[in-house]
């Protein structure tokens with residue numbers, strides 16, 4: 001082995017692999033949100049050697065500071081491809097999506113160390129107690145009930161109080177008692193130092209409409225309103241990702257090696273036992289052998305793609321591409337869940353969309369961010385969130401009954417305050433609105449392969465807003481967003497009639513047309529290799545993430561969750577990876 005330190009100074013290069021055959025205890029495919037949690041925890045004791053294969057590299061190198069500065073996360077994450085940076089994004093193009101006016105859309109996914117935690121909007125909250133109880137019941141493992149599972153949410157995070165010196169008194173969160181239990185985890189969770197001014201009025205409107213303030217969203221409850229937390233380091237105001245939080249502190253360990261800019265091209269088997277991974281660094285092929293396990297953490301699009309290419313998936317699909325079938329697993333690639341979002345926009349008389357509309361204002365925002373750690377650049381937007389069960393007066397009995405299948409604490413709708421809904425050309429006036437996200441959905445998508453090569457993009461149908469229940473909920477959510485913006489609490493700040501979509505969109509048919517033409521997903525793709533009981537024909541992994549019928553192969557990432565709990569999934573992915581790392585180390 002080459003020297004790994006000179007005069008006691010570790011050599012940075014010792015942490016990185018080069019494209020030649022090698023053997024490790026654990027080989028992790030994907031250095032993303034879940035993959036880097038596993039890399040850190042499995043290498044912590046020094047007893048096991050761990051390799052991570054990641055298609056991307058460090059986003060601080062590949063994406064300048066665009067991923068680090070909160071507001072700039074919006075760059076490259078829209079529906080189009082014009083501003084996408086291929087060094088940090090997979091540039092996935094979906095099949096024509098009915099929910100986006102029939103267009104093929106850009107579906108952002110992180111191709112970088114930290115994965116989508118390095119590209120996401122950093123919104124951090126946890127799902128509800130009822131949703132994790134449902135998870136535990138569906139997979140037959142009480143370890144997913146909130147009372148037990150919450151330990152892993154807490155293990156992964158450090159809670160930081162709001163900085164009252166930076167936020168106005170009427171927008172400073174009250175102490176969240178649950179924060180005290182998240183004391184020393186790797187990922188910082190904090191409140192933004194800046195809040196969109198119109199938010200205080202929206203807070204009053206949502207409360208008047210029944211969404212009462214609650215202490216926060218990290219203790220298993222969501223219904224109500226609260227200030228939204230982010231995965232931002234409060235000292236630097238820079239993004240915390242799986243790369244900053246889990247990888248960097250572990251890089252000094254000599255038993256952890258990262259192969260960056262390296263694709264896993266196939267999982268290798270001896271019979272039905274996974275024994276390693278075939279890899280490629282810029283076309284140079286090599287193989288990594290796994291003594292103990294191969295762990296697949298390539299995310300909800302690429303984990304099923306790699307499984308299929310490696311011979312585990314629906315038989316008909318594998319036959320079509322001449323892939324020899326190791327295991328006929330019909331659930332691989334099925335059941336994509338995601339959350340669609342829709343918005344309404346109004347002209348307002350408080351500063352909102354004009355914060356950054358000239359070069360001079362941008363310069364001032366950069367100064368404010370760098371010198372004071374605040375201003376519009378320090379937030380990704382949506383500083384206030386409210387959740388509710390949709391008022392049943394707004395939906396049919398049939399839809400109400402369908403929505404009621406989820407637990408009582410599972411909201412149907414999420415509302416975020418935004419400075420103007422995307423799609424509106426900026427002018428000198430200020431605009432703001434409410435974005436509504438559907439978090440109790442029935443439309444499901446699919447991912448399948450287009451060839452037997454990992455280098456050909458998988459075929460992705462998100463299919464969002466195709467199910468009639470989702471369509472009715474979208475219409476109701478849209479009306480609710482309107483009710484918030486036109487509530488009398490907003491009268492002092494809203495100017496005139498609605499701007500987008502405006503008064504021409506009134507009947508349910510008109511609203512649905514608008515929604516289907518202008519909605520977007522918020523990139524929560526999940527459940528494509530879902531966890532479940534052995535008796536479930538579509539379940540791909542058991543509650544320990546082990547692939548049914550295969551030995552020494554585990555899936556730990558957003559593909560392996562049984563369903564999307566309400567809201568934003570990052571907290572759940574971190575917690576799942578923490579939990580399964582514990583189980584692997586415990587010999588499970």
Ligand SMILES: Cc1cc2nc3c(=O)[nH]c(=O)nc-3n(C[C@H](O)[C@H](O)[C@H](O)COP(=O)(O)OP(=O)(O)OC[C@H]3O[C@@H](n4cnc5c(N)ncnc54)[C@H](O)[C@@H]3O)c2cc1C
Nearest residue numbers: 030032033034055115116120121122123264299558568570
């Ligand atoms: C734009 C955007 C905004 C979002 N906003 C939020 C938010 O605000 N809050 C929230 O909670 N969630 C948000 N999410 C969702 C959340 O970030 C993801 O659900 C979560 O990060 C997924 O984690 P993962 O480990 O499953 O996959 P990822 O973190 O995506 O990791 C997968 C990794 O595998 C690598 N990989 C894939 N294939 C291969 C291969 N063949 N070889 C080697 N490496 C490979 C990828 O490059 C990637 O690094 C957002 C996601 C996006 C994209």
